[in-house]
Amino acid sequence: MVERPSNDIKQLWLGQETANVGFTLEELRHRDEKFRRRVRNRNLREYLAAAFVVPVFAFYIWFFPNPLMKAGSVLVILGTLFVVWQLHRRGSARKPPLEASLLDLMEFHRRELARQRDALRSVWLWYLAPLVPGLALTLFGVYRQSGRSNALMLTIALAVLVFAATWLLNRWGAARLQRRIEALERMKSEQRDLS
């Protein structure tokens, strides 16, 4: 009763029309290179953004009269350089290593989820937090310099909101991934108990 229909379905699955799509080695090498280029371009965009931020805040050091704003600009530059260093360091970790593709599916899946979870958990620390002290000090300096200003207060509130929302979204995403990792681990430990 159970065997016959499922075997028929199996035959139907195996017998389905396929185009037998093939790829030449040239096409595969081209795609490999395209992927590497995409990663290189993404890193380049980040470096260009840093190359824009550093001279602008270097100009602020010279331009701003207030020592707080000068110190804030120095911290922003240092924070940006730290982010660039982290980007460079982590660049190669954005893709699973070749060896990972040989793992069994459960382990591969668990590691991929863990990699994404860790990226979400740590991005706040290395991508956003290094810029916070400099920006906060600069804004505080502007506040001290110009007195109470609604526009400035709004800018600060918006900045805090964006940072907080990014942090919360990342935490939420990481927690979701963690639940999926735990489900996979539960499945593995249940298997161990059964065997």
Next chain:
Amino acid sequence: MVHASSQDEQYRSAAAEFGRALERLARGTEADPEIRRDLLQDIHLALWRSFALFDGRCSLRTWVYRVAHNAAASHVLQRRRVKPEAQTDLEALEQQADATDIEAEAGSRQVLERLTQIIRRLKPPDAQVMLLYLEDLDAAAIAEITGLSAGSVATRVHRIKAYLAKRFSEGWRHG
């Protein structure tokens, strides 16, 4: 590391032997035809790259399916980040199948389409077990590829068979 020409040869031979299975895997993973072609190319790319490390530690078939299914799983993970879709497991699927056998009058093309949709909705590792079962691999081979125990695979395969029997009656063959 394997010599480049040997890597190319091993890839060519594997692609010739398993090309159609890889195409069915891509079909069971991605609905959009254009993205599916990209996915298939990514699977082939992963396979070609993997042969730089092939050392015969397992059979060629296990190696190919492992690399291919991992590439497909990676695609699903990335795709879900961009376009979250509800996924389900075998248990939930079995409960949904309680209603009626709506495929009784359907033709084989529709049955295939429906089956593919069901696979795409399944969570890992249930989707992979169903795909590998449909590819006619036995429980031991599925266990080696997925990392599940042979017992766990056997239980899942049994449930898949029962589900398929319940969901798709024999009527479709005459449709």
